[in-house]
Amino acid sequence: MLVESIICSPTPSYPLHIAAKRYSARHDSGVTGQQSGCDLTLIFLHSTSFPKEIWEPTIEYLLQGQNRWRTRIREAYAIDCPNHGVAAVLNDGLLANCAGKAIPNSPAPAVVL
Numbered sequence: 001m002l003v004e005s006i007i008c009s010p011t012p013s014y015p016l017h018i019a020a021k022r023y024s025a026r027h028d029s030g031v032t033g034q035q036s037g038c039d040l041t042l043i044f045l046h047s048t049s050f051p052k053e054i055w056e057p058t059i060e061y062l063l064q065g066q067n068r069w070r071t072r073i074r075e076a077y078a079i080d081c082p083n084h085g086v087a088a089v090l091n092d093g094l095l096a097n098c099a100g101k102a103i104p105n106s107p108a109p110a111v112v113l
Contacts, residue, residue: 001060002026006077007090016082017090021052023076025063042076051085052078 001023008018042062044055055078066073080087083095 001063005086007086010094016094017087018082019052019080019086019090021078023056023059023063023078024074025066039072039074041074044076044078046078046081046084048081049084052080053085054078 002025004022006020006022008020010016042059044052044059046052046054055076059076059078062076063073082088082091088095
């Protein structure tokens with residue numbers, strides 16, 4: 001399994017850092033079949049008090065089992081909440097300033113890759 005760390009910087013519409021990891025199967029993983037428009041991209045979010053890495057065993061199991069299910073998973077992303085894990089460290093000062101306040105102009109956080 002290949003793992004890549006991703007950090008998205010704050011923007012005017014979402015003023016907090018977003019930390020994520022991108023997971024994909026190794027090229028030599030034995031996944032058969034041709035790539036198609038139906039390849040899956042999976043998004044994993046965690047609950048309170050857990051880091052994004054909580055999903056790594058599940059993601060690895062899914063990536064290794066692609067031949068059994070005849071489904072091709074292009075990639076999977078695990079995303080930290082802004083106040084958890086790496087994102088919490090990056091957002092430390094920003095979160096202190098936002099305590100008890102709604103973040104202006106912020107729809108649910110999105111990672112555009």
